Amino acid sequence: MKSHGQSPISVAGKLINYSPHPLLNLLSYVFFFVFGLTFGIILCFHYKSFSFNLQVTNGQFSIFTSQSLLNQPPPINTPPPPPPPSEKPTAPKTHDEVLHGMSERELMWRASMAPKIKEFPFERAPKVAFMFLTRGPVILAPLWERFFRGHRGLYSIYVHSDPSFNGSEPDRDSIFHGRRIPSKVVQWGNVNMIEAERRLLANALLDFSNQRFVLISESCIPLYNFSTIYSYLINSTQNFVESYDLAGPVGRGRYSHKMGPTVKLHDWRKGSQWFGIDRSLALEVISDTSYFPVFQKYCDGSCYADEHYLPTFVSMKFGGRNSNRTLTWVDWSRGGPHPAKFVRTDVTPEFLERLRSGGGGGGGGGCEYNGERTNVCYLFARKFTYNALDRLLRFAPKVMHFNR
Numbered sequence: 001m002k003s004h005g006q007s008p009i010s011v012a013g014k015l016i017n018y019s020p021h022p023l024l025n026l027l028s029y030v031f032f033f034v035f036g037l038t039f040g041i042i043l044c045f046h047y048k049s050f051s052f053n054l055q056v057t058n059g060q061f062s063i064f065t066s067q068s069l070l071n072q073p074p075p076i077n078t079p080p081p082p083p084p085p086s087e088k089p090t091a092p093k094t095h096d097e098v099l100h101g102m103s104e105r106e107l108m109w110r111a112s113m114a115p116k117i118k119e120f121p122f123e124r125a126p127k128v129a130f131m132f133l134t135r136g137p138v139i140l141a142p143l144w145e146r147f148f149r150g151h152r153g154l155y156s157i158y159v160h161s162d163p164s165f166n167g168s169e170p171d172r173d174s175i176f177h178g179r180r181i182p183s184k185v186v187q188w189g190n191v192n193m194i195e196a197e198r199r200l201l202a203n204a205l206l207d208f209s210n211q212r213f214v215l216i217s218e219s220c221i222p223l224y225n226f227s228t229i230y231s232y233l234i235n236s237t238q239n240f241v242e243s244y245d246l247a248g249p250v251g252r253g254r255y256s257h258k259m260g261p262t263v264k265l266h267d268w269r270k271g272s273q274w275f276g277i278d279r280s281l282a283l284e285v286i287s288d289t290s291y292f293p294v295f296q297k298y299c300d301g302s303c304y305a306d307e308h309y310l311p312t313f314v315s316m317k318f319g320g321r322n323s324n325r326t327l328t329w330v331d332w333s334r335g336g337p338h339p340a341k342f343v344r345t346d347v348t349p350e351f352l353e354r355l356r357s358g359g360g361g362g363g364g365g366g367c368e369y370n371g372e373r374t375n376v377c378y379l380f381a382r383k384f385t386y387n388a389l390d391r392l393l394r395f396a397p398k399v400m401h402f403n404r
Contacts, residue, residue, distance in 0.1 A: 100182065104199070111202035112287045126211040128233050129156045129204035133186070133196060134218035136165040139386045141176055143221060143393060146402050148175050151226045156210055158203050160196050162186065191296050191305040193273070198292075201282045212236075214276045219341075219383035220328060221392060223356050225401045229379050237370050239281050239318070242271030242326040243311035254303045262294045263312060271311035274328035274380070281318060288313065325367060329355060329378035341383045347391040352399045355381050 102110065132138050138159060148155060157179045164185075170176040181203045186196045197215060204210050212233040222229060245268070246252065255268045277285070291313050299305045314322050330339035357375060367377035384392065397403065 102182075107199070107202045108286050111205040112283060114283055115208070120208075124209045125154055126234055127154055127156050127207070127209045128212045128214060128230055129158060129207070129210040130214055130216055131197075131200040131204060132157070132159045132216045132218065133193075133200065134159060134161045135186075136161055136218075137167050137170075138176055139218050140221060140384065140389055140392065141170070141174070142389065143396060145175060146393070146397055147222050147226055149402070151230070154230055155226075156204060156207055158200050160186075160200050189304040189306065191299055191309075193306045194292070194295065194309050197273070197306075197310075198286050202286045205279070205282055205286065211279050212276065213279070213282050214327070214380075215274050216380065217274065217328075217382050219385065220274075220380045221382070221384050221396065223329075223352070223379055223381055223400060224376075225403075228376075232369075232376065232379060233276060235370070236276075236278075237321075238323040239278055239314070239321055240276035240323050240325060240327045241310055241314045242275075243269045243315045243319075243322065243324050244271060246270045249302075254308065256298045256303065258298045259294050262291060263316075267312060267316050268308070269311035269315045270307055271324075272326040272328065272330075273306040273310065274326050274382075275310060276327045276379075281314070281321070284318065285310070285313070291316070323368070325377070327377075327379045329381040330383065339383055341385055342388055343385050344388045344391055347384070347388045347395065349395045349399050352395060356399070 100107075138144065148157075157175055159176060159180045160183045161180060162185060163183050169178075181199065183199070184192065184196065186193050200215070201213060204213055214233065224232075251270050252265060252268055254270075255263075255265050257265075292309065295305050295309045299308065331342075332339050334340045355378065366373050366375050368374070369376065
């Protein structure tokens with residue numbers, strides 16, 4: 001029986017032996033061998049960096065090759081581009097309009113956030129937030145336009161007006177354009193007036209550059225130019241919330257014992273609702289979940305929350321940082337539940353100068369500012385009517401030096 005395990009060499013030898021021209025066959029084998037060897041060497045040198053990978057995926061074969069030709073010039077080792085110059089980032093841009101879709105609860109929550117790192121990571125100038133509490137439009141807007149002119153970036157404006165007000169939006173070039181915040185109904189003497197003030201503060205706190213917060217009425221006017229008022233507020237070491245203890249029916253007589261033990265009778269204070277406060281106190285006001293709910297529940301009827309909540313709260317918790325005076329002058333000399341109004345004929349250069357110099361009820365014997373006596377006690381005055389606007393525009397810029 002023949003074996004089937006013969007080697008290829010023996011088979012090749014038999015083929016040569018059985019061939020009629022053995023020498024010719026041998027030469028052809030040698031030729032093909034030399035040709036194949038030469039071709040293989042050339043191919044290897046031509047594809048020196050040729051790589052061959054076989055991958056099986058889902059039962060299919062995939063071939064991946066990578067090749068770099070010998071005649072390709074070597075890559076030039078260029079140095080990496082220099083890093084950009086080290087610059088302190090600028091403050092994040094704020095929106096031109098302040099409308100948003102947040103609920104009241106979400107607004108207070110977001111506004112109450114405060115960074116633990118005191119140093120800002122961007123260049124910014126501290127701003128003063130002017131918060132206008134109005135029933136409709138800012139009736140003295142042209143005067144305020146002149147007041148703010150040339151000081152963009154140092155102030156922010158927020159307007160809380162009655163939701164029923166549907167007047168036309170100020171022109172796009174007006175500083176009041178788009179500055180009306182989401183508002184709710186406000187009634188004089190009602191606790192919802194404090195809710196409106198907290199709403200204004202919360203919206204203003206969303207801008208981290210706002211460091212001072214001033215509540216302004218629709219009938220307020222500035223008594224000095226912007227630079228003076230800005231410096232007075234930003235450089236102050238205290239807050240400006242009028243707070244005093246007053247006996248009688250319009251003082252302690254408005255206290256309700258239902259407010260105890262959170263607020264006791266000896267804690268009860270009264271004062272003007274028009275305030276000027278710093279950022280830390282503004283955060284405390286909108287974050288207050290202990291005292292404000294008591295006023296919401298029990299301060300009604302003859303208890304006017306706007307005259308008692310903030311004076312009482314600040315006196316109890318932050319009296320050491322408070323000046324116990326307001327920055328807004330009003331005239332109570334005529335008596336009644338409301339201060340006097342000033343019409344067109346009341347506005348004269350002499351009258352405005354008296355308010356600025358502390359005379360005529362404007363400041364009395366002076367006041368204290370950062371531990372020193374000064375005659376600059378009031379920065380704003382009210383109540384000025386719309387028909388006084390033309391005379392205010394005529395005299396105020398000169399008397400109050402708006403161009404400086």
